Amino acid sequence: MEPYRTHVMLCAGTGCVSNGSFRIKETLERELKKHNLQNEVAVVMTGCNGFCAQGPVMVVKPDDIFYQLLTDDDITHLVEEHFLKGRPVQKLMYTPPAEELPVPKMSDIGFFNKQRLIALRNRGMIDPEQIDEYIARDGYTALAKALNEMTPEQVIEEIKLSGLRGRGGAGFPTGRKWELARAAKGETKHIVCNADEGDPGAFMDRSIIESDPHSVLEGMIIGARAIGASYGHVYIRNEYPLARERLIKAIKQATDYGLLGKDIFGTGFDLDVSIHRGAGAFVCGEETSLIASLEGRAPEPRIRPPFPVESGIWDAPTNINNVETWANVPDIINRGAKWFSAIGTETSKGTKVFSVVGKVKNTGLVEVPMGITLREIVYDIGGGIPGDKEFKAVQTGGPSGGCIPQSLLDLPIDYEKLAEVGSIMGSGGLIVMDEDTCMVDVARYFLEFLKDESCGKCTACREGIDVMHGILVRICEGNGKEGDIEMLEELSEAVKDSSLCALGRTAPNPVISTIRYFRDEYEAHINDKSCPAGVCKALITYVINEEKCKGCRLCAKNCPQEAITGEVKMPHTIEQDKCIKCGVCFDVCKFDAVSVT
Amino acid sequence: MNQGNGQKVGAVLVVGGGVGGMQASLDLAEAGYKVYLVERGPSIGGVMAQLDKTFPTNDCAMCTLAPRMVDCGGHLNIEKLTYSEIESIEGTAGNFSVRIRKKARSVDPDKCTGCGECVEHCLVKNIVYLDQPGRAPVQIEESVRTKADRIIGRYDGDRETVVPILQDITDEFNWLPPDVLMRVSQEKQIPLEHILRIATFYKAFSLKPRGKHIVTVCMGTACHVKGAPRIMDRLERELGIKTGETTSDMRFTLESVRCIGCCGLSPVITIGDDLYGKVNPVEAAAILDKYQD
Numbered sequence: 001m002e003p004y005r006t007h008v009m010l011c012a013g014t015g016c017v018s019n020g021s022f023r024i025k026e027t028l029e030r031e032l033k034k035h036n037l038q039n040e041v042a043v044v045m046t047g048c049n050g051f052c053a054q055g056p057v058m059v060v061k062p063d064d065i066f067y068q069l070l071t072d073d074d075i076t077h078l079v080e081e082h083f084l085k086g087r088p089v090q091k092l093m094y095t096p097p098a099e100e101l102p103v104p105k106m107s108d109i110g111f112f113n114k115q116r117l118i119a120l121r122n123r124g125m126i127d128p129e130q131i132d133e134y135i136a137r138d139g140y141t142a143l144a145k146a147l148n149e150m151t152p153e154q155v156i157e158e159i160k161l162s163g164l165r166g167r168g169g170a171g172f173p174t175g176r177k178w179e180l181a182r183a184a185k186g187e188t189k190h191i192v193c194n195a196d197e198g199d200p201g202a203f204m205d206r207s208i209i210e211s212d213p214h215s216v217l218e219g220m221i222i223g224a225r226a227i228g229a230s231y232g233h234v235y236i237r238n239e240y241p242l243a244r245e246r247l248i249k250a251i252k253q254a255t256d257y258g259l260l261g262k263d264i265f266g267t268g269f270d271l272d273v274s275i276h277r278g279a280g281a282f283v284c285g286e287e288t289s290l291i292a293s294l295e296g297r298a299p300e301p302r303i304r305p306p307f308p309v310e311s312g313i314w315d316a317p318t319n320i321n322n323v324e325t326w327a328n329v330p331d332i333i334n335r336g337a338k339w340f341s342a343i344g345t346e347t348s349k350g351t352k353v354f355s356v357v358g359k360v361k362n363t364g365l366v367e368v369p370m371g372i373t374l375r376e377i378v379y380d381i382g383g384g385i386p387g388d389k390e391f392k393a394v395q396t397g398g399p400s401g402g403c404i405p406q407s408l409l410d411l412p413i414d415y416e417k418l419a420e421v422g423s424i425m426g427s428g429g430l431i432v433m434d435e436d437t438c439m440v441d442v443a444r445y446f447l448e449f450l451k452d453e454s455c456g457k458c459t460a461c462r463e464g465i466d467v468m469h470g471i472l473v474r475i476c477e478g479n480g481k482e483g484d485i486e487m488l489e490e491l492s493e494a495v496k497d498s499s500l501c502a503l504g505r506t507a508p509n510p511v512i513s514t515i516r517y518f519r520d521e522y523e524a525h526i527n528d529k530s531c532p533a534g535v536c537k538a539l540i541t542y543v544i545n546e547e548k549c550k551g552c553r554l555c556a557k558n559c560p561q562e563a564i565t566g567e568v569k570m571p572h573t574i575e576q577d578k579c580i581k582c583g584v585c586f587d588v589c590k591f592d593a594v595s596v597t
Numbered sequence: 598m599n600q601g602n603g604q605k606v607g608a609v610l611v612v613g614g615g616v617g618g619m620q621a622s623l624d625l626a627e628a629g630y631k632v633y634l635v636e637r638g639p640s641i642g643g644v645m646a647q648l649d650k651t652f653p654t655n656d657c658a659m660c661t662l663a664p665r666m667v668d669c670g671g672h673l674n675i676e677k678l679t680y681s682e683i684e685s686i687e688g689t690a691g692n693f694s695v696r697i698r699k700k701a702r703s704v705d706p707d708k709c710t711g712c713g714e715c716v717e718h719c720l721v722k723n724i725v726y727l728d729q730p731g732r733a734p735v736q737i738e739e740s741v742r743t744k745a746d747r748i749i750g751r752y753d754g755d756r757e758t759v760v761p762i763l764q765d766i767t768d769e770f771n772w773l774p775p776d777v778l779m780r781v782s783q784e785k786q787i788p789l790e791h792i793l794r795i796a797t798f799y800k801a802f803s804l805k806p807r808g809k810h811i812v813t814v815c816m817g818t819a820c821h822v823k824g825a826p827r828i829m830d831r832l833e834r835e836l837g838i839k840t841g842e843t844t845s846d847m848r849f850t851l852e853s854v855r856c857i858g859c860c861g862l863s864p865v866i867t868i869g870d871d872l873y874g875k876v877n878p879v880e881a882a883a884i885l886d887k888y889q890d
């Protein structure tokens with residue numbers, strides 16, 4: 001690369017882009033030019049760096065200084081101070097919640113230094129739109145190795161030994177799947193990269209593709225060669241335009257370099273990769289449904305067996321893996337199975353990317369070794385709960401998963417441990433909930449989601465979820481009855497046992513786990529008609545604390561119902577019969593005088 | 598069945614040639630009775646032919662129906678009286694006389710090979726049974742048609758092209774206008790029913806016109822726990838519409854989405870291509886003002 005003195009790695013993931021990182025890039029380049037530094041300082045637009053909550057963020061290399069929450073106005077100052085005078089700007093650095101002084105170096109920040117990057121190894125280090133930068137960081141060396149030095153059987157053996165398991169949810173051993181696909185009879189074979197990421201609250205697949213699309217492609221090429229597939233497909237969500245765009249560019253570049261297409265590396269092996277755009281249906285993430293969608297049929301799952309490895313796209317053997325699974329492959333081939341299997345726990349090897357979101361200070365994307373405890377993720381990496389609130393639960397596994405309560409915070413995370421406590425690994429969404437989150441409402445939320453997303457093919461799932469949702473709505477509205485909890489439990493069993501695909505079979509999980517750990521909240525809703533967390537509209541009232549109210553009239557002005565009365569500078573009151581519980585007064589109050597009971 | 602004059606007739610009349618009638622006829626015919634199967638329509642089969650699957654086993658309807666139709670069609674003990682109606686019934690159990698009106702078909706069934714040539718050439722097509730949607734030229738505005746044809750021309754292939762085509766139509770028109778869908782059906786030779794099935798399955802497609810600005814509130818889990826429902830409530834009130842509706846001036850359409858992968862910034866709303874993170878209901882309402890053009 002050109003001999004620049006300094007590289008500025010400015011994040012261009014979706015989060016930071018929406019916070020104006022491209023505008024910042026322009027300002028930065030303009031300012032650098034003004035000081036005639038454009039030949040000394042290079043601005044690189046990288047993929048998501050993970051620390052989305054503090055966006056837009058940038059890292060100055062080689063000093064490793066981390067700047068956050070940048071605005072256009074800061075840039076002038078920053079360029080002058082840091083790049084001209086060589087004095088890092090303290091006020092733009094990150095200050096961890098528990099500390100007073102900012103931490104200048106990225107590698108010293110708790111959010112980053114507990115992480116172990118494999119799937120995200122290039123995040124924030126390269127410009128994802130330049131294949132040369134990927135290659136400069138050992139990109140495509142694993143492919144060369146797999147093609148020139150290893151037989152397909154050896155590649156599969158290596159993946160098997162590494163203990164890599166599918167990162168898409170179920171955790172099926174990847175090597176075993178490849179072996180089955182290789183053994184399956186068929187003239188043509190397909191591989192699919194599942195980037196449908198339907199799990200709400202998870203965005204690791206998006207981030208991997210946005211920050212390092214070539215690692216996924218390389219994994220796919222290695223896999224295709226091991227299996228003997230000549231067609232590759234990427235099924236990507238409609239909601240991810242940036243990721244799609246970067247992938248299209250990556251495929252084009254790889255084809256230009258002869259890494260895709262006909263006769264790759266002169267070995268006579270061909271692979272074409274095409275991109276398919278989803279259209280907003282959760283069930284399309286399920287593999288048989290994904291295949292139906294690719295073929296243009298109505299995307300309804302079908303009974304397995306036959307599994308896709310035997311009969312998938314156009315009845316040909318098809319190997320489906322998740323984005324993160326594919327992204328792990330090149331590193332395993334490069335560094336060996338032994339290295340990979342040394343990380344993690346007995347049954348779950350390697351690392352897992354989690355999106356730590358919800359009521360936590362440092363929201364963002366983290367990659368951690370398997371076996372790390374929830375406490376480390378929530379407190380050491382996530383920085384704890386904002387506003388001194390009490391931690392209540394984490395939800396993992398999306399709509400198929402469950403809620404894990406405080407008592408299990410020291411649980412080491414792996415596939416089996418999570419299943420034991422009634423949740424699943426899922427695709428890696430980790431939603432932190434605090435005392436202000438109502439668990440009955442969370443269960444209702446997930447069932448509403450699943451009710452909408454159930455494809456309607458099988459009765460148990462379509463009708464069962466609908467009835468369960470109805471009961472939960474009733475409970476949230478304060479019309480719960482004695483026996484509702486037992487009814488939910490019974491229905492859960494029925495839906496679990498008789499649904500056709502995993503969507504229905506796992507749908508009751510959010511209900512079962514919340515009843516298991518938070519039965520008291522259900523009982524409070526049903527017996528006392530109260531919502532302890534203050535969420536369920538029908539069961540709460542907004543009141544103004546007379547002592548705290550300064551009488552600024554802000555709430556009264558904003559109230560859509562004109563339900564707030566009171567003189568200027570005198571405490572206001574809410575007329576409860578007019579109140580529609582929209583919460584505007586709560587949001588606008590500058591003195592914390594409005595409370596929910 | 599030994600009544601009246603003591604004579605028993607070894608023949609049974611089955612009324613209605615649906616799946617029940619056919620099965621009854623087959624059972625009786627197998628047991629050795631002569632069966633007269635009367636059906637009002639021009640063909641046996643009934644409504645089951647219109648179903649995709651049946652309750653509660655999810656069996657494919659056609660797979661149940663088709664073998665029975667073939668068996669009934671060829672069974673020597675079954676005499677099919679299609680396009681026929683019963684006029685009167687006399688007698689008692691075991692010995693009935695039935696008057697049946699056989700309507701004029703104007704085709705000699707013994708000679709017909711079912712080639713379908715007469716349908717092609719008929720000037721007054723039999724709408725109910727044989728009209729194929731999209732056969733008649735679709736009425737469509739010139740400019741719209743050029744756009745539609747350009748999109749259709751991008752994709753080569755059969756049904757697997759439906760989703761990409763519908764996506765491009767949505768990008769172009771913001772919704773799926775019916776005349777354009779008919780054009781797709783006609784050009785691609787894909788039944789309109791299939792296209793509508795796909796169009797209604799996915800969230801990304803709308804069969805109603807949508808407004809100039811599409812306001813989307815993320816209702817994913819991270820956004821939900823951070824108060825997305827209250828943002829949605831507020832926007833619904835602000836715009837005076839419910840989720841999924843469009844304001845009468847066609848300016849805003851309000852929609853919800855389940856996670857757009859920016860959970861680090863939750864709660865999130867998007868308006869067109871612009872994304873706003875960490876908003877509260879009051880701010881969300883204020884953002885709308887920027888789009889009042």
Ligand SMILES: Cc1cc2nc3c(=O)[nH]c(=O)nc-3n(C[C@H](O)[C@H](O)[C@H](O)COP(=O)(O)O)c2cc1C
Nearest residue numbers: 166167168194197198285286287321322325502503
């Ligand atoms: C309802 C449902 C939704 C799913 N959604 C996804 C998804 O969004 N992304 C994904 O990779 N796998 C998803 N899966 C899992 C896939 O069916 C499949 O197991 C996975 O893609 C296999 O890849 P892996 O072995 O690498 O995990 C889903 C499964 C179900 C039942």
Ligand code: FES
Nearest residue numbers: 815817820859860
């Ligand atoms: S939950 Fe709203 S962006 Fe993910």
